[in-house]
Amino acid sequence: VYYQIIIAMIAVSNIFFKNILPIFMVFINLALSVSVVFLMRYVQNLLNSDVKINLVEIVTQNKDAITSRLMMNVNSLDITANKLSDRLKAEESSGKLKTQDLIEQYAKENNTDDLFTANRDGMALFDGGRKLDISGRHYFRLAIDGIPNISDKLISRINGDEVFVISVPLSYNGEIVGTIQKVITFEEMYKICSLSIFSSQGYMYVINREGYVILHSAHPKCEQKSDNYFRDLYGAGNPKASEQMKRDIRNNRNGFIETTIAGREIFSAYTPIEKIHDWYLITSVPNNAVSPNGNTVISIFYFILFVIVVIFTSSLTYFLWYKNKQRAQLEKIAFVDTVTLGDTYNKFLVDAQGILTQCPHKKFHIIKFDIDNFKYINNFYGFEFGDRILRKINESISQQLNVHELIARIYSDHFVILLENAAEERLNALLSSIENEEITLYFSAGIYSVTDSTESINLMVDKAGTAARSIKGVLNKKFAYYTNKFEQITIHNEQLKRAVKQALKNDEFIPYYQPKVDINSGILVGGEALVRWKTREGKFIFPNEFIPMCEQTGLIVELDMIMYEKVLKFLKSFLEQGLACVPISVNFSRLHLMDSDFLSKIVKKQCEYGVPAHLIEIELTESAIFDNIDTIYAFTRKMHANGFAIAMDDFGSGYSSLNMLKDIPIDVLKIDKGFLSEAADNNRRNIIFSSIADMARKLNIKVVVEGVEHLENVRLMKECGCSIAQGYYFAKPMDEESFRNVFKEGRIC
Secondary structure, three states, X not given: OHHHHHXXXXXXXXXXXXXXXXHHHHHHHHHHHHHHHHHHHHHHHHHHHHHHHHHHHHHHHHHHHHHHHHHHHHHHHHHHHHHHHHHHHHHHHOXXXXXXXXXXXXXXXXXXXXXXXXXXXXXXXXXXXXXXXXXXXXXXXXXXXXXXXXXXXXXOOOOOOEEEEEEEEEEEOOXXXXXXXXXXXXXXXXXXXXXXXXXXXXXXXXXXXXXXXXXXXXXXXXXOOOOEHHHHHHHOOOHHHHHHHHHHHHOOOOEEEEEEEOOEEEEEEEEEOOOOOOEEEEEEEEHHHHOHHHHHHHHHHHHHHHHHHXXXXXXXXXXXXXXXHHHHHHHHHHHEOOOOOOEEHHHHHHHHHHHHHHOOOOOOEEEEEEEOOHHHHHHHHOHHHHHHHHHHHHHHHHOOOOOOOEEEEEEOOEEEEEEOOOOHHHHHHHHHOOOOOOOOOOEEEEEEEOOOOOOOHHHHHHHHHHHHHOOOOOOOOOEEEOOOOHHHHHHHHHHHHHHHHHHHHOOOEEEEEEEEEEOOOOEEEEEEEEEEEEOOOOOEEOHHHHHHHHHHHOHHHHHHHHHHHHHHHHHHHHHHOOOOOOOEEEEOOHHHHHOOOHHHHHHHHHHHHOOOHHHEEXXXXXXXXXXXXXXXXXHHHHHHHOOOEEEEEEEOOOOOOHHHHHHOOOOEEEEOHHHHOOOOOHHHHHHHHHHHHHHHHHOOOEEEEEOOOOHHHHHHHHHOOOOEEEOOOOOOOXXXXXXXXXHHHOEOO
């Protein structure tokens, strides 16, 4: 009875420490954490409320001060416009000159690089007779519509400096006949908008409706990762604040946000500068600058929370320990075979997949084997004897395995092995090592050589099992290798080869053209010819079905030249009509590089059709260039000598050797669409994308971005300074008749 009471007490204590105590600890820690968090939020809300009131008042005052200064400049220019209007009335009434002539005469006498007049057509005249068409400038269009305005930050076409332009309408007899503009340098605008905030601890931004930064304070913490405030805010980990500000600005509302940037809490208030077209003022100040004492209180609360976290972590550690103990027990059940005490088949699947993934360049083999007539052994000698045989098999083979080799029992007497070396001598040695004095064991083994490491392990084992079954009961036959039905594949390829040859004779291969578009203007800047197979029955067969076979058989050489000639015919038809043409790129296989006469064939065809060489781009894949650097270098030099351009296709999908760009003077770099897809870290992707584009520009290489399918892709291109796109967002590949209309129109959208 005494021992039974002790055992019961131990059982109760185990239940308490393993179940009741952990639950109680979790409850206490949770209650304390919630209480501290609630108090912290209450205090923080009180502090933030005061900060919000003060900061909103400050930003309103700053806005009024900046607006007043800016409007002084606008009004000053408006006075100048009124004086010119009076002069126009006086001189035109005298009959000397007409209005537009008077504007031009005034411009010659008074215009400078800082103050200039434009007529209604947008032609501005500068000192020294220089003329500049500003009709496309937003500030001119607003002024000509009667709206005095200040432009966003611009790059001066006179001296390349960053400037702002004040523009007001010039009226005569109630009609707007031109505009007057005053240029304000970036430094001048900064002086106008600069204000001291919180003893210089705060700083300000002026942005437009789209979030692009017009100017900001010269403050060490006024960091700017890009030219867009919304993007910087989002990239710094404040997506909700970024969306709130976008929404408020879209609705022309004031607002207040709290953000965390580089570990610093920032309060920001923003308001529209109503009298200035499309400008918004943001005033920011660090939390510790406006409520240092409050931060001390918060720090105390954080310390309390830290203590709670330590307690909670201790309890959590206990839970993890207990959980790991349970997991170990479960793993023993799942991964340790109860008969052999070796690996289960489930563990084999997990480990084998890991090995194949880690060692993609190694050759592995799956061997599945079983004992012939094992049922007889169990029935005659008993299951205990049979289990000893199975343990012996597992132990004996395991001792002879190398690193990255495995064995496991699947079920009954069926085993599976993963081997690097599956030579017949080694297999004989492995299976012959299983000796038993009482009986002689015979095995049937199937061998599958792994060709695709991503293939299902179960499927590989099934294939090995198929091979093993094929020799079951065959005398003196221990091993069989799994082979696919190559005859069927060979027959299919031969049929496809004959069909392609006949299609070449029947002229069934046609070009489909995909436009290359300037994303800023929608203007067509080029195209790419893509092959399509249209049978006599009107059925389309896409390149992925026949190009690989053509590459293998060499038919691709003839096919490429046919497509090249069709492109030349297309261009010639436009040239004969006296129409302007843009370059079209033609793809060529790496097999052409093995032909010493390839260059002469290209040039001969080009001369035959009379198409200027600069209208043809020879497009080669990145891998083809990488594999033939020396050959490509000589080939490129010769192609340049004949006026052709060379494009590298799919940059970034294969080798991505930046070093080859140093050695090969290519003209066009086609960035693979993989750079546009979402990544685990989009910021890193954007940096790489932008760096490649910047590098290409510095090397004087034109950049074309492939696979542009979404508006986000276009935005990313603009951010990275790329302007030429090719993809479904603008146009899918189209037949020649459709492309002819686009080609003639000269724009896609």
